Amino acid sequence: MAMLSSLLSLFTLGAAVLARQDAFQDRCANFKDKINLPNVKVNLVGYVPGGTNLSLTDNAPSCGASSQLVNADMCRVAMAVATSNSSEITLEAWFPRDYSGRFLSTGNGALSGCIQYYDLAYTTGLGFASVGANNGHNGTSGKPFYKQPEVIKDFAYRSLHTGVVVGKELTKLFYDEGFDKSYYFGCSTGGRQGFKSIQKYPTDFDGVVAGAPAMNFVNLNSWSAHFRPITGSPLSKTYLSPALWKAVHEEILRQCDTMDGAKDGIIEDPDLCRPVLETIICKPGSSSKNCLSAAQAKTVREVFSPLYGVNGTLLYPRMQPGSEIMAWFSYYSGQPFGASEDWFRYVVYNNPNWDAATFNVHDAAVALEQNPYDIQTWDADLSPFRNAGGKVLTYHGLQDQIISSENSKLYYARVAEAMNLPPEELDKFYRFFQISGMAHCRGGDGAYGIGNGLTSYNGKEPENNVLMALVQWVEKDIAPETVRGAKFANGVGTPVAYTRKHCRYPRRNVFIGPGNYTDENAWQCV
DSSP states (O other): OHHHHHHHHHHHHHHHHHHHHHHHHHHHHHHGGGOOOTTEEEEEEEEEOTTOEEEOTTSOGGGOOSEEEOOSOEEEEEEEEEEETTEEEEEEEEEESSOOSEEEEEOOOTTOBOOOHHHHHHHHHTTEEEEEEOTTSSBSOSGGGTTOHHHHHIIIIIHHHHHHHHHHHHHHHHSTTOOSEEEEEEETHHHHHHHHHHHHOTTSOSEEEEESOOOSHHHHHHHHHHHHHHHOOTTSTTOOOHHHHHHHHHHHHHHHGGGGSOOSSOOSOGGGOOOOGGGGBOOTTOOOSSSBOHHHHHHHHHHTSOEEOTTSOEEEOOOOTTOHHHHIIIIISSSOOHHHHHHIIIIISOOTTOOGGGOOHHHHHHHHHHOGGGTTOOOOOOHHHHHTTOEEEEEEETTOSSSOHHHHHHHHHHHHHHHTOOHHHHTTTEEEEEETTOOSSSOOSSOOBSSSSGGGOOOSSGGGOHHHHHHHHHHHOOOOSEEEEEEESSSTTSOEEEEEEEEBTTOOEEEOOSSOTTOGGGEEEO
16 A cells, blocks of 8 residues: 555656646747747747757857757747847847746857857756847857947947846746846856946846956957067067977966965966066077077067057056966967957958058057947946945956956956945955966866856855855855865866865965865965
8 A cells, every 4th residue: 555655656746747847848839929029039939858969050150069968958049139220139048947036148258249058058057047149240250340330339238238138028928936136147258248237237137257357348459469569470580489488388387386385387376476587598509499589588578568558558467477378379379369350350440451460559549549339348436236236256267368367457456446445345246256277267277167167167056156156145145255166187077186265356375284285275365
């Protein structure tokens, strides 16, 4: 009799699960008929089971994603949303079965018009109703900006905000309970978009995760462009090969690695690192391949110098030391950096033949004067966001090879000055974490696994995951004191070699022992 009762209970439970599944799938199947929003054209609505490798046949080839593994059962809605008479965005909304009551918008990267499907998969797997847009154009090139101001406007701010407005309405239509809190999650251009939302639409989000933000955007493009004239072409006397940049990196570590108290191949605080690179100028008659000519030493010095404008004002701070091996691929290879070259060709000068090798500070002045739709994202008074109860958790890798972490420190100082607030007051709504050994948004030599995406996931506990730390801050008023990062033995999914608690700015990490540098408790924020 007991066995029969158990079997009946299992059958009842199974039937309830199946009914729930059927109800969710039915809701998804019928959802298209419920959507009647201005300027929204629904292209598809479909149920996608967790574990599906979703084919992305319409994704632009340059986006580099022909498919995406979906982590959880969800209802997918794909739309075109008109933003003007001559522009539109492609928008996707993913509604998970196991819904947390939270809405979230993802961001974009570089100049791209690529929906970041990997972030949609990541966040819906954590229970968020998530949206992502293509930033008003398709593919990674800046060519769609050419003589198209409405497309530039979408890229500057309108695509993200439009997706949020539409996404919130769809979330309320799909789920009877609507949503309780609204979040944002992005890095690089996505980080800039997060801060643009804070500055321009302070009530769009209750909480924002903004990584390595591409703020000071116009000057960032000028800074990115200024490396090509410094390094010259691979045939120039000023050029350094990857092998020579490796020698530079090793000398920088020799001078700076142990400033934090530990020899671990990581510079914990680049602020303390002011390397003297004349030390590796070749001795007369030397045949060494690991030393520099005077011209090459000058290149290195200029690479690590801030960019100043025609009137001597600071446009962009220096590249932080420690990133040089990876930065060869982005900036030091003797080739123009594609995103900045496109910005000058298709936005600043409307000249597809503009030559990046000719860049100088006068070009920077022209670009800054233009600043379309205030894409600079440099407003420093965040009072409306603070007054609305918003929270922002921002982070920046200290090995970032594309956007210098020094820029995030500069912005932090500007906010403190504009709002007349010391760090302990800024901490109430704005916390900035420096992630040592993290490259641009992901990867690097250190403990970069902070849960800011699928490639850095080490659990959903708030202490290991920046997104869930933000949720805990917004919903329980428990602010993160540190951000724990994981150093993976050989990439995500492999064993964790060690963890490190990263400090919130302006604190820095110091090794105090006892024990090995791999012990997170042997470090202290000071």
